[in-house]
Amino acid sequence: MRIKTKKEYIKNMLKNMSFQWRVFLLLLVVFTLLLGALNKFMEYQLDNYLTDKVSEIAMNQAKIIASMDDVIEGVEQRDTKKLKKIADRLSMESNFSYLVIGDENSTRLYHPNPEKIGYTMQWNKPGALERGESYIISSEGSMGLALRAKTPIWDKNNQVIGVISLGYLNSKIDMWRSNQILPLTSALLLILFILILLSWQFSTHIKKQMMGMEPMEIARVQRQQDALFGAVFEGLIAVDTEGKITAINQNAQKMFKLAGAAKYLVGQKVQNLITPSDYFLETSGTNRIDDLLIINGLKIIANRVGIWIDGEFQGWVVSFRRHDEINTLSAQLSQIQQYVENLRTLRHEHLNWISTIGGLLQLKEYDRALEMVKFESSNQQSLIDSISQMFKNRLIAGLLFGKYHRAKELGLEMQFIPGSTLSANVNPLTENELASILGNLLNNAFEATLKNPDSNKLIEFFISDEGSELIIEVSDNGCGIAPDIHDTIFTRGVTSKNSGDHGIGLYLVKTYIDQYNGTITIDDNEPCGTVFSIFIPKGKGS
Known part of the structure; x- marks a missing residue:
């Protein structure tokens, strides 16, 4: 079995890590590198700034000491005791690390270490003393690694008679640098800690926005959504x-x-x-x-x-x-339901009629049986002829024929008001839309009339498309519309029925009427019940 390398192990670990942790670690690495680089840059800038400032201070101090009368006099007289006394006093009053005083040949007249007196100063810039030049040098001297400021001592005749070497040990400068860098580093570490917390909060927020899913899961969901959108009819x-x-x-x-x-x-x-x-x-x-x-x-x-x-x-x-598409399906379903209802009603009537004829024949009342057959046949044909003559559209005629028998089966009387007429081409509605309106209004009229025990059981129906408007009127002798739903009766879901109806019928009626800029009114019928009146302009559909 092949042993995984460290690189492969890290790769697999990152691959199996959750997106939240990957975001967090990425931010953590980025912030750490940025703050580390910022810390190094600020240390570099601080080091340069501190070196420049110490050099400037050292040079100023050296020049001030070189111009002191006591120092000039001590150098001229080569009075080492006097120079020691001056140097000790200056060392107590100032913060430089050491002070060395030499003559015009850079021979030490004063040195913190008495054993070094009389020897030549180290790290002198060639020709600088002769030219009266001041300069800064950082090197390893008799006192150790230090930053030195060297400047000539001038007498009253502007002649170089000696040199001042004032130094700051690097250990002292490093201590100052540490005192400045430590708070800075602490501040950066605090910032890093805060950024770590914010990174975790950010990664948690990202995970929440992603609903706890990984990027691959989101990509899969997106592809599934695209597929679903494309597949939905x-x-x-x-x-x-x-x-x-x-x-x-x-x-x-x-x-x-x-x-x-x-x-x-x-x-x-x-x-x-x-x-x-x-x-x-x-x-x-x-x-x-x-x-x-x-x-x-x-x-x-x-x-x-x-x-x-x-x-x-x-x-x-x-x-x-x-x-x-819905209308076609609805129309087919409505026609099938209407056919079933008509057949059921006619079957019920014919069973009663056949039972009566059978009884008459058993009683040998042949003339009465023949008379009943002729009467029933005449009534059916008269009704068919009457409906066919008033309503030329066969779908609407079939609907009204079925509703007439349904009313009769329920113990109601459906009456067609004289003057009712409808041409073969329904305008402006389609015949399916008109069938839906008439079917819903008549069904409501039947149910409302049956609820009223004091009703005369009469349903009156009128329709006409002779003028500039299609006029429909359905009146019942039912229980009327409750006042609390009178103003919202056409709203979807509002119903006065207790049979589980969803309040769709009158909503559909109102929707069809509004589509053709029509109006519908509700009035009280006498002595009881409701009258629905519809007026739809012909040829002005929306």
Whole structure:
């Protein structure tokens, strides 16, 4: 088995480390390197500054000592005792490390170590004394490694008679440097500690923003989202609180005829691409289900769900599909339900009718049985002829024929008001939309009338499209509409029924009417009940 190298081990360890720890360690390394470099730079700057300042101070002190009368006199007289006395006094009053005094040949007249007196000074700059030049030198001398300031001593005749060498030992300068660097280093270490805490907080915040997922997991989720958006048959659009599109699938682009790739649409304002856009821009609204809308001239059924992160609203995800697809499915289902209802009603009536005829035949009342057959056949044909003559549209005629028998089965009487008429081509609604309106209004009328025990059980129906408007009127003798829901009866979810109804029927009725700029009114019927009246301008759909 191959043994892993140290490099491979570190690589695998970093690979298996969580993103939070990787961010934290990266920030920690970066901050440590930056603060380390900053510390070195500041040490370098401080060292140069301190060297320049000590050199300046040493030179100033040396020149002051060289100009003192007692020093000049002592050098002229080569009075070593006097010079020692002066040097000892100056050493007590100043902070330099040592002071050496020499003659014009750089021979020591005073030295802190008496044994060095009489010897030539070290590290002299050639020709400097003869030229009367002052200079700074850092070297290893008799007193050790030090920074020295050397300046000539002038007599009253401006002749060089000696030299002053004033030095600061490097150990003393290093002590001063340490005294300055220690607080700086401590401050930088404190800053590093604070940055470590902030780095951990930042990495924790990043992890929280990433919902605890690793980058690979986020990438996988993003690819899954792209795949889901592409696979969903419905159109999908996600927007943020500013109305900017954050995601859109191809079906939404096709439905709204939005040109360009999805990546170019993301980030654009939804109001620049979609009209009207209020549905996508609400910030205080609630989730919506099965809203009928017209967007970019296309009728759609939309669902809207809010995006919430940590209790804060972040935008909407809106899914939608063409209204005509739902309408076609709804129409097919409604027709099947209507056929089933008609067959069930007719079967119930015919069972009663056949039972009666069977009884008459058993009693040998043949004439009565024949008379009943002729009467029933005549009534059915009369009803069919009457409905077919008033309502030329076969879908609506079939609907009303079924509702008539349903009312009769429930013990109600459905009466078509004289003057009712409807052409074959329904205008401006489609026949499916009109069937939905009539079916919902008649069903509500049946249920309301059955709830009122004192009702006369009469349902009156009127429809006409002869003039400039399509007029529909449905009146019942039911229990009426409760005052507390009278103003909100067309709102989705509002209902007066106790049978688990979701309050969709009248909401759909109102939606269809609004789409064609129509109006609907609710009035009280006499002696009881409700009258729904609808007026829709012909040929003026929205």
